[in-house]
Amino acid sequence: MPDKFSSWVTKILAVFKKEIKSEFRTRYALNSILMFSVVTLTVLSFTVGQFSLTNSVKSALLWVILFFSAMSGLAQVFIKEEERKTVSYLKLSASPNLIFLGKFFFNLILLLILEIITVPLFLILLEVRVQNWDLFLAVLFLGSLGLASATTIIAAIVSKTDLKGTLLTILSFPILLPLLFISIQGTKVAVMGAPFYSGLAEIKFLFSYIVVMLTASLLLFETVWME
Amino acid sequence: MLSLQLDNVSKWFGERQVFENINLKLENPTSLAIIGPNGCGKTTLLKIICGLIRPSRGKVRIKIDGQEVKPEVQRAFFSIVAPDVELYEELTALENLEFFTGLRNYNSSRTELNQKLEQVGLKDRGNEPLGSYSSGMKQRLKYAVALSVSPRVLILDEPSSNLDEEGIFLMEKIIEEQKKDRLVILATNDLKETQYARQIFKLGN
Numbered sequence: 001m002p003d004k005f006s007s008w009v010t011k012i013l014a015v016f017k018k019e020i021k022s023e024f025r026t027r028y029a030l031n032s033i034l035m036f037s038v039v040t041l042t043v044l045s046f047t048v049g050q051f052s053l054t055n056s057v058k059s060a061l062l063w064v065i066l067f068f069s070a071m072s073g074l075a076q077v078f079i080k081e082e083e084r085k086t087v088s089y090l091k092l093s094a095s096p097n098l099i100f101l102g103k104f105f106f107n108l109i110l111l112l113i114l115e116i117i118t119v120p121l122f123l124i125l126l127e128v129r130v131q132n133w134d135l136f137l138a139v140l141f142l143g144s145l146g147l148a149s150a151t152t153i154i155a156a157i158v159s160k161t162d163l164k165g166t167l168l169t170i171l172s173f174p175i176l177l178p179l180l181f182i183s184i185q186g187t188k189v190a191v192m193g194a195p196f197y198s199g200l201a202e203i204k205f206l207f208s209y210i211v212v213m214l215t216a217s218l219l220l221f222e223t224v225w226m227e
Numbered sequence: 228m229l230s231l232q233l234d235n236v237s238k239w240f241g242e243r244q245v246f247e248n249i250n251l252k253l254e255n256p257t258s259l260a261i262i263g264p265n266g267c268g269k270t271t272l273l274k275i276i277c278g279l280i281r282p283s284r285g286k287v288r289i290k291i292d293g294q295e296v297k298p299e300v301q302r303a304f305f306s307i308v309a310p311d312v313e314l315y316e317e318l319t320a321l322e323n324l325e326f327f328t329g330l331r332n333y334n335s336s337r338t339e340l341n342q343k344l345e346q347v348g349l350k351d352r353g354n355e356p357l358g359s360y361s362s363g364m365k366q367r368l369k370y371a372v373a374l375s376v377s378p379r380v381l382i383l384d385e386p387s388s389n390l391d392e393e394g395i396f397l398m399e400k401i402i403e404e405q406k407k408d409r410l411v412i413l414a415t416n417d418l419k420e421t422q423y424a425r426q427i428f429k430l431g432n
Binding site: 007010011014015018021022025026084085086088089090091092093094095226227 | 274277278279281299302303305306307309311312313314315316317318322326327329330331332356372
């Protein structure tokens, strides 16, 4: 069993490393998500930055930027495999779930890179003062995990269709709505400076969402992948 | 001994029936050429055999010494070289080889991978990205990737497409070597290529 486990880890890492290498050579997704987030942030800071916005609005704006940036880039992990006809070798080479996990971790890293650049800019440009950093970072990290897991499985589904862009938004909206709602709520609580336990309900929800989404994805992925 | 069996395999794409009730049994070592007119489903049949497409009806079975292999393990027995199966253009030939051999648990050293490239005439081109390769070189690399995992069943769709004379000679050597103790299944429109196979299966009318 330990041998089997280490073989799984090696294969997941191989897929992850291949994605990183491909991405940094082609900038397929990175450019798209960074450009989207920076442009949106700039537009926001010029238009609504002058008004005194409530913490609820600011938290919502942060997650709207993250959501649409993720939509613009993270789906590429599967779409590019289909479009460039590289999917067949991958299907023959490894178990579907290992491929899913490799691509999920890549999407997570991409999202975290996006956040490292976008979140500080957002806080500066929209003059947001976070009062509870522990809670803020916990919500941000768990929200990103949820966003990456949902986007990865949705990307796998839409990559098989002709209407990729349209279907991605339609499918993502109902699946990601609860995640976005709770992440916005948790971010608002953190920005207002409430103690960590005040955001515990949001943390628990986000954690459960990730567990459910990843479990469902691993159960569903083989059917989607081999279709 | 490995045997590959197709039981009543049928395929529809929507309303269109591609083929119906195909029954085949192959025992290694042997080689099979699938021939037939355009659109008769040669490529589809190859993809069904190696598990890339699910049949609408019927089953593909692999048995080792009479024991049936679980469907989820079957894909590991195959390698494919086909015009619509591509490698990663942004990676080098060596990186492609390293990635696919790693995923199949064949952790080869750089020297071994270079030997694979030498086998297909790409010895000094291993560190170049595939984007700079000609279509013939890409086809040669597909052979190197396919062979690097010592497949028990080699699937070839239009095996000589894009290959020059030297490439065709290399391909013939590969097929000859492979069919000595393993299975080779190829699909072709070129009747000359049926010479590589011991058995012929005609698809369509």
